[in-house]
Amino acid sequence: MTDFTLAGCIQAPDGDGAAGGSACGDRVRITLRVVGEQIVGARFGALACPAATAAAAWCATRAQGRPFLAAARLSVSDCLRDLELEAARADCALIALDALHAALGDALSRVALASAPERVVVAMSGGVDSAVALARTHASGADAVGLTMRLWIDPAAPDASRACCSPDAVRRARDLCHSLGLPHITLDGREAFRAAVVDPFVSAYAAGETPNPCTRCNGSYRLDAMVGAADALGAPVLATGHYARRVRRGDVALVARAADPAKDQSYMLARVRPAVIERLRFPLAADTKDAVRAEASSQGFAAAGVRESQDVCFLGGGDLRGFLVRHGFDDEAGDIVDETGAVLGHHAGAAAFTPGQRRGLGVAAAAPLYVLRTEPARGVVVVGGSERLQRGQVDLRETVLHLPLRRVEAKLRARSPAVGATIEPLTGPGRLRLLLDEPVSAIAPGQTAALYDADGAVVGSGIIDAG
Amino acid sequence: MEPFLRERFGNASEPHWAGREARAGLTDARRRAAGALGCRARDIVFTGGGSEADNIAVLGRCGAAQGRVVSSPIEHPAVGRALAALAERGLEVVLAPVDAEGVLDLEALADLVRPGDRACFVIWANNVTGVVQPVSAIAELCAERGVPLHLDAVQAVAGVDVDLAALPGEVTIAVAAHKLGGPKGAGLLAGPGIGSLCPCLHGGGQERGLRPGTEDVAGAAACATVVERAQTAEAHRSLLRELRDQYESTLGERVEGVRFASAGAERLPGHSLTLLDGLRGDTLVALLDREGFAVAAGSACSSGASDPSHVLQAMGVDRERALGALRISLGDLSEPAHVPALVDAVERAVVPLRAAAAAL
Numbered sequence: 112m113t114d115f116t117l118a119g120c121i122q123a124p125d126g127d128g129a130a131g132g133s134a135c136g137d138r139v140r141i142t143l144r145v146v147g148e149q150i151v152g153a154r155f156g157a158l159a160c161p162a163a164t165a166a167a168a169w170c171a172t173r174a175q176g177r178p179f180l181a182a183a184r185l186s187v188s189d190c191l192r193d194l195e196l197e198a199a200r201a202d203c204a205l206i207a208l209d210a211l212h213a214a215l216g217d218a219l220s221r222v223a224l225a226s227a228p229e230r231v232v233v234a235m236s237g238g239v240d241s242a243v244a245l246a247r248t249h250a251s252g253a254d255a256v257g258l259t260m261r262l263w264i265d266p267a268a269p270d271a272s273r274a275c276c277s278p279d280a281v282r283r284a285r286d287l288c289h290s291l292g293l294p295h296i297t298l299d300g301r302e303a304f305r306a307a308v309v310d311p312f313v314s315a316y317a318a319g320e321t322p323n324p325c326t327r328c329n330g331s332y333r334l335d336a337m338v339g340a341a342d343a344l345g346a347p348v349l350a351t352g353h354y355a356r357r358v359r360r361g362d363v364a365l366v367a368r369a370a371d372p373a374k375d376q377s378y379m380l381a382r383v384r385p386a387v388i389e390r391l392r393f394p395l396a397a398d399t400k401d402a403v404r405a406e407a408s409s410q411g412f413a414a415a416g417v418r419e420s421q422d423v424c425f426l427g428g429g430d431l432r433g434f435l436v437r438h439g440f441d442d443e444a445g446d447i448v449d450e451t452g453a454v455l456g457h458h459a460g461a462a463a464f465t466p467g468q469r470r471g472l473g474v475a476a477a478a479p480l481y482v483l484r485t486e487p488a489r490g491v492v493v494v495g496g497s498e499r500l501q502r503g504q505v506d507l508r509e510t511v512l513h514l515p516l517r518r519v520e521a522k523l524r525a526r527s528p529a530v531g532a533t534i535e536p537l538t539g540p541g542r543l544r545l546l547l548d549e550p551v552s553a554i555a556p557g558q559t560a561a562l563y564d565a566d567g568a569v570v571g572s573g574i575i576d577a578g
Numbered sequence: 579m580e581p582f583l584r585e586r587f588g589n590a591s592e593p594h595w596a597g598r599e600a601r602a603g604l605t606d607a608r609r610r611a612a613g614a615l616g617c618r619a620r621d622i623v624f625t626g627g628g629s630e631a632d633n634i635a636v637l638g639r640c641g642a643a644q645g646r647v648v649s650s651p652i653e654h655p656a657v658g659r660a661l662a663a664l665a666e667r668g669l670e671v672v673l674a675p676v677d678a679e680g681v682l683d684l685e686a687l688a689d690l691v692r693p694g695d696r697a698c699f700v701i702w703a704n705n706v707t708g709v710v711q712p713v714s715a716i717a718e719l720c721a722e723r724g725v726p727l728h729l730d731a732v733q734a735v736a737g738v739d740v741d742l743a744a745l746p747g748e749v750t751i752a753v754a755a756h757k758l759g760g761p762k763g764a765g766l767l768a769g770p771g772i773g774s775l776c777p778c779l780h781g782g783g784q785e786r787g788l789r790p791g792t793e794d795v796a797g798a799a800a801c802a803t804v805v806e807r808a809q810t811a812e813a814h815r816s817l818l819r820e821l822r823d824q825y826e827s828t829l830g831e832r833v834e835g836v837r838f839a840s841a842g843a844e845r846l847p848g849h850s851l852t853l854l855d856g857l858r859g860d861t862l863v864a865l866l867d868r869e870g871f872a873v874a875a876g877s878a879c880s881s882g883a884s885d886p887s888h889v890l891q892a893m894g895v896d897r898e899r900a901l902g903a904l905r906i907s908l909g910d911l912s913e914p915a916h917v918p919a920l921v922d923a924v925e926r927a928v929v930p931l932r933a934a935a936a937a938l
Contacts, residue, residue: 115865118930120937129938140938156937158857161864164934 112193117171119154125221128213131159131206139167139207141214143174148224150174150182155207162200166190166207174211179222180256180344183215183294186286205282212285216297224345230254231392232341233350234334235287235295237280239407240352240395242287242414246406247394248350249291257288257295258340258349260333262304263425283413296344300336307332309425313440316431316462319485319577320557323525324423326572327559330382338390350392354400355380357393358568363513364389368567371399378522381561381572385513432463445490447474450483450499461485461492467500467553481553484577501550507560507573510541514570519562521545523554523575529563543573579761579803582796590793591784600795607795607802614802614809615751615768616741623767623785624798628732628754629656631767634788635728635750636660638775639697643667648690648725649699650674650682651892652706656752657699657730658888669696679843680709680893688719697726702734702751706876706889706905707840708849710738714745721747726771732757736808736909737815737846742769750775755797758804759910764797766805818848818908821917825906826850828921833928839890839903848908851876852924853895857931859903865927866904871920876903 126143137159144152153175155167169190174182190196190204231253235241248255259281281297288295308328315322334349341349354369355377363385369375383391395403407415426434435442442460449455456474458464464471468482472494480494505523512534520529531548545560556577564570582603588596590604605619612619625631636657640647643664649657651673665671674687682700691698698720703710713729720727726748731740735753742749748771755764772786781790826838835855854862859875866873876887886900906920 115930115934118934118937138938142937154937156934157861158935158938159861160858161861164858164861164931165864167934168930 112172113165113168114172115168117154117168117175118156120156121152121154124214124218126214126216126218128210128215128217130209130213131163135160135202137163137203137206139163139210141167141170141174141207141210143214143218145179145218145222148178148180148222150177150179155210157207159206160203162194162196162203163206165194165196166204167210169194170207170211179215179218179224180294182211183256183296184289184292185211186289188289209278209282212295212297213299216299219296219298219340219343222343224343226347227254227345228347230256230344230346231348231350232256232258232337232344232346234337234352235259235284236352237277237283237414238352238417238419239404239412239414240354240400241284242352242412243403243407244350244352244394245287245293246291246410246412248392249293255288255291255293255350256344256346257284257293258298258337258344259284259295260298260300260304260336262300262328262333263309283417287412287414296340298336298340300333303336304328304332309438312423313435313438315557316435317440317442317487318557319461319487321465321555322557323559324425325379325525326382326561329380330384330572334380334383334387334391338387341390347390348392349390350394352395353380353393354395354398355393356396356567357388357391358566360514360564360568360570364391365513365568365570366391367569368563369393369395370397374400377563377567377569378525378559378561381522381559381569382511384511430463432460435460435462442487443490445492447472447492447494449480450493450495455480455494458492461487461490464492466555484556497552500552500554502552502554503547503550505545505547505551505554505560506537506576507543507545508539508541508576510543510571510573512543512562512571514564516562516564516570519545519564519570521547522561522563523551524558527551529561532562534562541573542576579796579800582799586795590795591782600793603795603799604793607798610802611766611768611798611805614740614806615735615753616743617768617770620786621742621768621770621772623772623788624793624801625752625765625767625785625789626763626794626797627765628730628752628757629654630789631752631754631765632656632728632730632732633660634767634778635697635752635775636664636699637778638788639726639728640664640669641776641778643669645694645696646670646672646692647696647699648672648674648687650676650701652676652680652704652889653699653701654705654730654732656732657701657728661699676892678893679840680704680707680889681840681843682711682716684712684715684719687716691720691723691725693723693725695723695725697728699728699730701730703731703737703846704840704889705733706887706903707843707851707893708733708737708846709840710734710844710846717745717747717749726750726774728752728771732765733846733849735805737818737848740809745769747771748774753801753805755801755804758808760800760804761797764794764801766798766801814910815847817914818912821908821912821914822848822850822906825908825917825921826852828918829924832921832925835932839893839895848912850906852904852906853899854902854904854928855899856935857902857928858935859901859905861931862902862904862924862927865931866920866923869923869927871923873920874905874907876900876905 121142124142140156153171155171447456522529532545588600590600731751750769750771839851890900
């Protein structure tokens with residue numbers, strides 16, 4: 112059942128995964144050789160307690176000579192049962208299983224499973240929505256495979272476990288798959304995520320903008336990576352737990368508003384390319400959050416009790432300013448000025464202010480003052496009365512229009528309603544102007560503008576420009 | 579032992595015939611144990627094992643948690659943790675250092691032990707390294723300063739001559755029967771220092787008031803028997819020493835990266851603490867267990883963290899090496915043929931474990 116002669120490592124392996132090293136000091140490494148759909152070689156490394164070492168040997172023994180997806184089904188409870196370990200040793204076995212699944216995820220870029228029309232890869236965050244998406248996909252008779260991306264780790268964050276795809280979240284997703292007898296893959300996207308999402312997030316603040324990292328992540332990194340993983344796994348489609356619909360306008364697949372307007376997440380998907388949308392499925396399109404949570408509770412999913420994340424996922428429970436400072440943005444204290452340049456007060460750093468913000472200014476005035484804009488290059492925050500926040504037009508850059516419409520509904524930030532707008536061309540690639548039907552307050556450069564047609568489909572998008 | 583569990587099942591504290599029969603057995607056990615250990619029969623207190631005997635001594639000297647005691651950093655938890663608990667309540671506990679072989683630094687000890695100290699606590703033969711401390715010198719320096727000395731002799735009785743008459747001062751020792759092949763749950767506290775211990779348990783006043791409760795005559799009889807046997811087994815000790823030395827020399831020849839802790843010090847004859855580079859001792863133990871060998875590690879993953887032995891830490895052994903400790907105790911059940919078999923098994927088990935560690 113455990114072959115200790117598999118101790119060692121495969122040179123230039125197809126999959127390489129390591130785990131442990133923190134709490135108890137135990138470390139495990141698994142290396143894999145994959146040919147076609149088979150894991151033809153597996154070796155384990157360990158400097159660990161007897162249980163973790165035996166679990167590492169078990170992982171290598173059980174993976175070698177098995178199909179890739181069979182190895183992705185190997186679970187902590189399988190290991191405990193086979194090795195007759197007590198439940199108290201689950202944490203030891205977990206180190207080995209973490210290493211195995213890291214190795215499988217690493218191997219994915221070198222694997223090409225045969226195309227399987229019934230296969231559906233389900234994107235899982237460890238939260239309740241994707242848990243229900245998985246369960247429904249499985250119940251529909253599809254050949255479901257769970258996929259979780261590790262996107263971020265920031266040990267210095269106040270609550271690292273709340274950050275996106277923390278180890279706990281990955282294990283929750285994996286455990287759910289395994290409890291249903293399904294394979295689970297963990298993709299390590301941490302380096303790419305930093306380059307694709309976090310670095311631009313920090314530089315946008317440095318440039319005086321208020322970026323939306325979620326639309327950026329979905330549009331230009333995460334879903335592309337997961338569709339790539341689905342390709343490797345031979346799956347034609349990727350299901351996610353988003354509250355959104357997929358609609359078709361002629362030949363083009365688009366994201367559209369969900370049935371439940373309170374939970375609609377189409378804005379977060381506004382930057383996703385139609386070629387990716389073509390591959391997506393949204394099993395929760397017609398649901399309310401309450402119904403989904405009730406369904407998860409009734410099936411006993413651990414994710415049912417997980418607090419919903421509202422923050423930017425990688426802030427990890429901390430404040431924005433602390434995050435920016437930790438990630439290399441050297442923000443300086445400066446003045447709070449009015450539009451004439453008169454100094455009204457001081458701030459500790461301009462970047463963390465956003466247009467429309469009133470709190471945290473510490474400036475006394477006869478009428479309430481709001482942030483109009485920030486100019487980190489000069490180190491100033493410009494403030495003014497609420498009437499100065501109103502704008503009747505907004506310029507967009509990096510725009511994409513999937514349909515040639517002139518009239519749209521423009522949603523200019525995540526938590527405000529869409530307003531009617533007329534599109535007017537501008538010179539310059541990817542640039543256009545929206546003439547708003549009514550003035551909108553506190554428009555923040557850097558935010559995503561999602562452009563909807565009258566039936567709620569996202570027909571285009573752009574980034575709000577300082578103009 | 580067996581008669582006291584069957585036909586002579588009286589209460590040794592009762593005056594009737596059944597009690598008298600049991601009492602005779604207890605008296606005989608006390609006399610035999612005293613004879614074997616070199617003390618008066620009245621200076622034997624039978625206990626429920628070694629840890630209990632150590633605790634009665636610790637609490638009997640400094641249960642009020644006042645004053646100062648001197649001990650070593652390599653004590654068995656029965657003494658070390660008992661002292662630590664009292665230290666939390668105010669007892670001043672001073673630890674004398676050991677050298678790299680695990681032998682107590684006598685000069686440092688002589689400086690540390692002062693007249694007026696409540697007591698000195700030293701483990702006679704160490705349970706991790708097997709090192710035998712120079713107890714005559716320790717007893718002398720304590721006696722000179724009028725400080726009582728308690729020796730945890732749980733390991734020592736199996737491997738060295740114990741003669742309490744040769745140790746000056748208010749000495750006590752703790753002994754466990756099971757370490758000598760006797761039953762678990764039986765032990766004794768012995769020595770002339772017993773008279774000045776304060777009782778920490780209260781009841782019917784049995785065993786000089788130090789270990790009240792109806793006496794375990796069967797346990798006492800068995801304890802006396804195994805102590806007598808251990809103290810007259812010089813030939814057996816020589817055999818164990820020979821087997822241990824054979825184990826160490828062949829293993830040292832056959833396996834790289836091996837050294838033997840405290841090999842330069844006087845050790846218990848059947849005891850070896852092997853330090854193997856590049857692996858974890860507890861994991862090696864698990865593999866040897868699969869081959870039928872009941873051996874121990876120098877550490878244990880107790881609280882979710884792998885803690886190297888406090889004894890090895892006190893000797894200055896680095897953490898990684900201390901985690902590669904394998905403890906071998908040869909005893910009554912060991913046969914000459916076991917040694918080459920054990921060396922083979924260690925050699926086989928080391929290969930995958932080191933390969934696994936090197937793969938990280």
